[in-house]
Amino acid sequence: MSIFLDERLSSLKAYVPGEQPKPGEFIKLNTNEFPYPPAPDVAQAAFDAVGGMHLYCDMNCTCLKAEFEKVFGYGGNNVLFTNGSDEALYLCFLAFCGKNRGAAFADITYGFYSVYADLCGLEKKIIPLDNDFSVVPSDYYGCDKTIFIANPNAPTGKKLSVEEVEGIVKNNNGIVVIDEAYADFSGSTCALLTEKYKNLVVVGTFSKSRGMAGARLGYVIADCLLIEDLNKVVFSINPYNVNSLTQSVGTAVLKNNDYYAECVDEICKTRDDFTNRIISLGFEAIPSYTNFVFAKHPEYSGEYIASKLRENGVLIRHFSNARINDYVRISIGTPEQMDSVVSALKKIIGGLK
Numbered sequence: 001m002s003i004f005l006d007e008r009l010s011s012l013k014a015y016v017p018g019e020q021p022k023p024g025e026f027i028k029l030n031t032n033e034f035p036y037p038p039a040p041d042v043a044q045a046a047f048d049a050v051g052g053m054h055l056y057c058d059m060n061c062t063c064l065k066a067e068f069e070k071v072f073g074y075g076g077n078n079v080l081f082t083n084g085s086d087e088a089l090y091l092c093f094l095a096f097c098g099k100n101r102g103a104a105f106a107d108i109t110y111g112f113y114s115v116y117a118d119l120c121g122l123e124k125k126i127i128p129l130d131n132d133f134s135v136v137p138s139d140y141y142g143c144d145k146t147i148f149i150a151n152p153n154a155p156t157g158k159k160l161s162v163e164e165v166e167g168i169v170k171n172n173n174g175i176v177v178i179d180e181a182y183a184d185f186s187g188s189t190c191a192l193l194t195e196k197y198k199n200l201v202v203v204g205t206f207s208k209s210r211g212m213a214g215a216r217l218g219y220v221i222a223d224c225l226l227i228e229d230l231n232k233v234v235f236s237i238n239p240y241n242v243n244s245l246t247q248s249v250g251t252a253v254l255k256n257n258d259y260y261a262e263c264v265d266e267i268c269k270t271r272d273d274f275t276n277r278i279i280s281l282g283f284e285a286i287p288s289y290t291n292f293v294f295a296k297h298p299e300y301s302g303e304y305i306a307s308k309l310r311e312n313g314v315l316i317r318h319f320s321n322a323r324i325n326d327y328v329r330i331s332i333g334t335p336e337q338m339d340s341v342v343s344a345l346k347k348i349i350g351g352l353k
């Protein structure tokens with residue numbers, strides 16, 4: 001740290017992303033990425049976009065938005081695209097929290113909420129999950145802060161129903177942000193509630209279910225006035241936040257949506273199968289609505305399992321937070337990758353090397 005860093009930032013704890021090793025070094029199941037190749041047309045779309053990259057990109061993401069509307073049913077003034085959904089979340093902290101309002105979120109949830117709240121100098125209201133890691137909807141009723149809920153939640157993999165989310169939105173005058181990073185794996189979305197509620201923001205990403213984690217594409221669906229607010233912030237930071245290569249690739253991905261939907265189905269099948277297999281190895285696994293499984297073993301610590309898997313060429317995620325210290329979070333890869341994980345776990349738990 002230099003002597004020049006703003007005092008306000010000197011104590012800030014930045015987000016700690018999962019390790020990004022050299023490609024091929026590990027079976028990489030630590031950051032919930034999409035394990036399949038892109039649809040065949042996507043590479044051509046990226047190649048074609050290179051010819052136009054000397055020009056600034058389309059700030060309105062016109063082509064991308066048109067394809068998005070075909071798939072998601074929302075477009076026009078109800079949608080905003082962002083540089084990953086992390087940027088969308090940050091815009092919500094900037095636009096809707098304010099100095100006196102602050103942010104409310106769970107104790108066990110996506111780590112960035114706390115980091116953004118600190119970065120913005122906001123008051124935080126931490127609402128603990130209940131004993132089985134469920135979000136209790138009524139805990140959020142009548143909240144005096146802007147609410148952030150990951151649904152399904154990370155790293156627990158549990159979800160609230162659309163009706164439960166509606167209850168939270170209905171019982172608040174302030175903004176409720178629902179982070180749907182994993183919604184495609186859960187079979188439900190709260191997007192349709194944005195037609196009825198002017199205080200609901202739904203945030204999503206192409207990182208987890210559409211194979212674009214490295215290309216950075218996120219979106220917001222909300223009432224047009226909220227989108228206008230967020231756009232004001234975008235135009236005050238960087239109107240070219242979604243670059244032209246990403247716009248082209250995103251458009252091609254949406255044109256091939258059936259392929260991605262099939263992959264998501266496959267991932268869900270692999271997840272349920274993997275969950276059953278580790279349960280038979282003695283793990284306690286929380287039934288997951290995402291592309292990862294959150295599990296613990298009664299005899300082996302989370303840290304031990306993560307470090308032993310690493311020795312066996314498999315990267316997973318372990319969190320040091322006291323409440324979830326026993327757990328590991330394992331992303332769902334291809335069936336072959338999960339076979340390797342199960343074999344490695346058998347060795348580790350059997351006390352072999």
Ligand SMILES: *Cc1c(COP(=O)(O)O)cnc(C)c1O
Pocket residue numbers: 083084085086087110150153154179181204205206207208213217218
């Ligand atoms: C992965 C993730 C995100 C961020 O995804 P981007 O790559 O920035 O689009 C947001 N929220 C949750 C809960 C996530 O797990």
